[in-house]
Amino acid sequence: MVADLASFDVDTIKIVVGYNADAVEGARSKLESKYGVDLILAYNNEFLSTNTAYSLNIGISGVDDDVVIFNGDLLYDYAILSDLLSINQTAIVVDDKKTLTEESFKLRIVNGQIEEIGKFIPINEATGEFIGISKIARGDVEEAKRLLRYRIASDPNSYYDEIYKPLSKDGRFAYSFTNGLKWTEIDDIHDLIYAKSIASVSDSTRRHLG
Secondary structure, eight states, X not given: OHHHHHHTTOOEEEEEEBTBHHHHHHHHHHHHHHHTOEEEEEEOTTTTTOOXXXXXXXXXXXXXXXXXXXXXXXXXXXXXXXXXXXXXXXXXXXXXXXXXXXXXXXXXXXXXXXXEEETTSOGGGOOEEEEEEEXXXXXXXXXXXXXXXXHHHHOTTOOGGGGHHHHGGGSOEEEEEOTTXXXXXXXXXXXXXXXXXXXXXXXXXXXXXX
């Protein structure tokens, strides 16, 4: 992720850390030196009792420019990120080809707006799966912060993904569809095996586009 962002001339990257933060601390100077970026570590000391909305609220603090957001457990084709960054507005990446399961973080899009988002959506009603890569445009950052604070006040264990439902209602929201490009989150050994199987394809795309 650091290498990919550096290839788009991003010079400052903030990583929200909690559990096992020392592993990231240990890699920080090497990554900064190798890719010519500033890595800022932001600490979620409440990681045992909070969720991604809480972490993103920490990460986005002090930000007033376009921001690209990654879940930390992803492997993805470089072209997915390239397609997202070609969109000059707030946008999320949606897999519109994957066979969905009950555990997929699904969304239902109607007339360009997110009507529902979450695992609870029936598979046959879902448009696709939010893969955990998104972009918030500068003009929407303050509203995103407000929505995150509201989510956290209601439930510290809420997911940040839920702020995209209200953000999609203003007409300035876009979707970057994977169109079959490969990606995976890595939650267990089966995901890891799949990640290894697609890594060479992803790397070859990086060499071509990066």
